[in-house]
Amino acid sequence: MSENQKTTRNYKDTVFLPSTTFPMRGGLPKKEPEIIARWKQLDLYKKLRKARKGREKFILHDGPPYANGNLHMGHALNKILKDVINRSQSMMGKDANYVPGWDCHGLPIEWKIEEQYRKKGKDKDEVPIEEFRQECRDFATHWMDVQSEEFQRLGVLGDWENPYYTMKFESEAIIAEEIGKFLMQGSLYRGSKPVMWSPVEKTALAEAEVEYSEHSSTTIFAKFKLVKCTIESLIGNYIIIWTTTPWTMPGNRALAYGKDIDYVAVTINQVSETSIAHEGQTIIVSEILLEDICSQCGISEYEVKTKLKGYELKGSIASHPMVKAGYDHSVLLLDGDYVTTEQGTGFVHIAPGHGPEDYELAHVKHGIEVPDTVNENGTLMEHLPHFSGLHVLRDNLKIAEIMAEHDGLIGIGKLIHSYPHSWRSHAPVIYRNTAQWFISMESDGLREYALSALAETSFYPTAGQRRLTSMIENRPDWCLSRQRAWGVPIPVFVDKKSGKPLQDQTVVDRIIDIFKKEGCDAWFTSPSSRFLGKDYDPGSYEKVNDIADVWFDSGSTHAFVLEKRKDLHSPADLYLEGSDQHRGWFHSSLLESSGTRFRAPYKGVLTHGFVLDEQGRKMSKSLGNVVNPQKIIQQSGADILRLWVVSSDYYDDLRIGAEILKRQTDHYRRIRNTLRYLLGALDGFDKLQPVSFDEMPELEKWVAARLFDLDITIRQKANIYDFHTIFTELHDFCNGDLSAFYFDIRKDMLYCDALDDPSRRAALTMMDMCFRSLVSWIAPILCFTADEAWLAYTGNNQDSIHLGEYQKIPLDWQNSDLIKKWSKVRSIRSDVTTALENARTDLKIGGSLQASVELSLPEEEVMLLSGIDLPTLFITSNAQIVNGNASQIKVEINLAVGDKCERCWKILPEVSTNDGICRRCNEVVTAMV
């Protein structure tokens, strides 16, 4: 080798640069499906069950999504969070067995099928119910398959081959069995309440099946004579009400006043020719509405007798306008906080069978019985004198005239207003009192059991407890029945004579047996005798044709999933859903379980917020701000979405949008590159001897202490489902501790020291542990990337990081003193980098290796730095303490003296006499041969 060749020798191939097959760019959209395929081929779910066999179980019970469409961000958030929790529990050694599920029955699916019928010009009522139900079943099956694929694409690990769903025959049977429990207890009772009813279709409607359009109504001013009142002078006066639904008058049972409204008693002195009001009578109405009423009723002269406040009418009783014509019941005056003086008379007539508010005030609050007055075809019932057979929508003028004849009115009018109509027939609908099945909150102490169960449940965040508790405290009895087709029937027979439900366990058991084998379609297709057996005459019993509220279905999942599957347990460790489920699944599950098992089906409840757009607005099609999970997965990958979940405070609402996702991608790259650097550095490490902890340099011991602390934090936070903190800790560790500090300092050693140098081996030993720890810590979050990195590390494609656990960090790695010490060291280092930056700005230096650092330090800091190699710490070519007794830290930067080592690029005096490289490099290169 000539002199010339020597000086230009390229030392690059003598430097141990990182090398790895783990690419810098993830290419997640393409890679993730491959990883999923690998998991399937490995049968990861089952393998994990085997690996965790006998371990303590952790059961996060899946709240079933509704099987009727593609996933949206809310689904993604929910399932990712569940998966992160399950995987982290698994990493902590538990058998976290996750069984996903679906909710299949219910109105939205029923509608879809109906809609298809309408398109074909078919009528739902002409189709046999079993055929209709089969189509609903097929529809739900289709969407379960679609959603299952979509969930798995998010990386969610669970028993996808054997999920639960509410329309499975066994599920349906057990739902029926649970209803049977309430039946046998006696807390299931038949009552009634007003529901939206279409007289044309003769069916109950849901709120969402109703559309509002213009309708012309006959209005009446009806008069109720006061028969009892604390203000005696008012007795005999008439309370006036105004209504747009004269047909509800036979069902009137009360009047509502506003306690703070000003009323006046007014004597009518003169009326117009056409008026039906009577001179000399005294009426009571709202003061500010008086003029308006008088003009509408043709009252031309009047005289105010008394002024009063609403509350003075408390306890008063009036008589019905038709009191002498068969309507001689008492009409109570009640305080209604919803009464306004915007229109009408300031009094509201209450027909408990014809409005939810009427029902609530009269029946629920005051126990007034709800009369049946309207047939299912919309005609008034036979037992109603004078009105029998009249139609509630067509005959209102007639009804008004009859009332006027009986001197029950002071005015008749007309109003065009917005009124509910049936979505299907576009015909007006009414509220109609309808027989319904209820579960009593009181009769068997359900409310008490539920409340005490809540007190024993852990809530994340704690606010959920208050919210649910106040709902349970205030809610009315559970209305279980729906007049619908697609659901689990209420498996009850009613004794036609007594009107009481049949309570016989053998009948219930028989029903359940049949449902288990054939599904609950049998209820609609089999004769009653099949269920009743020989002991009862089918002719004497009415089979209930209502189905159960779908919330009862999902409220029973603990019974047919948690209790029935041997690989699960009840109560679950955790239920986790969006905050809307306080009113939904958390609520219904609690009631169902409290009523039958006297405890909650869960030990903990976690609620997350809703997904909003980047400005914090709700997502809607009309705003055009909807973000689809499918699109994000396609563009960036599911790991990015998963990172978004844990980087957010999911107890509150979460925002998502272009910038937020960009930030996640940035964070992802940082973590990925940290893994990549470790993998590169560790290339070939397995051939070298690891170094025992005691023999490691202090810097490595500091890394060990950081790992120890992180391990503690991560386990603690994972146990309270606080992944946001975990994410922050991990990111800062990769970013601040490793990349910007430890790696940067150790590069020289890693690249330039002899391959088997003890210090270098010590660094690699610690880096190996860093990698193993880091990859297991991110595994629950970045499940794909962790898997990929682990595969690059082990080279064993029959293994997966997800079968493993968090690393066990040795106890003697804990060292809070070292953490404190190096925090101070880094503070001095920061002063140096600032000084270096200033020198750079002054064009004194470029790279830090060009610099020589002169430090003036107080004694304390000198002690701190003793034993630490300063050029290594600062990544400069030279550094020394020039004054060890200074009052404050002072840093001076000079150009390093000497020539640049061709191999390690440090500037050292020895280089010129050493063939262009430094002493250390010379030794290493010579030894290589």
Next chain:
RNA sequence: AGGCGCGUAGCUCAGUUGGUUAGAGCGCACGACUGAUAAUCGUGAGGUCGGCAGUUCAAAUCUGCCCGUGCCUACCA
């Protein structure tokens, strides 16, 4: 309209029992390196802590009102 929440830098979040000039990371700007290179390192600029009023020696933190926003109810005779 009612019940329960939320509102700290462009973004995501910390801010312990009220106590010095309100923190972090990202992004941004500027610079260095070119042996983590569609990487990496450094420095820096960004906040009347939703608004107003009050309690206090002292408020992002406690109280009241208001505004914005989300979930759940109720939207009617």
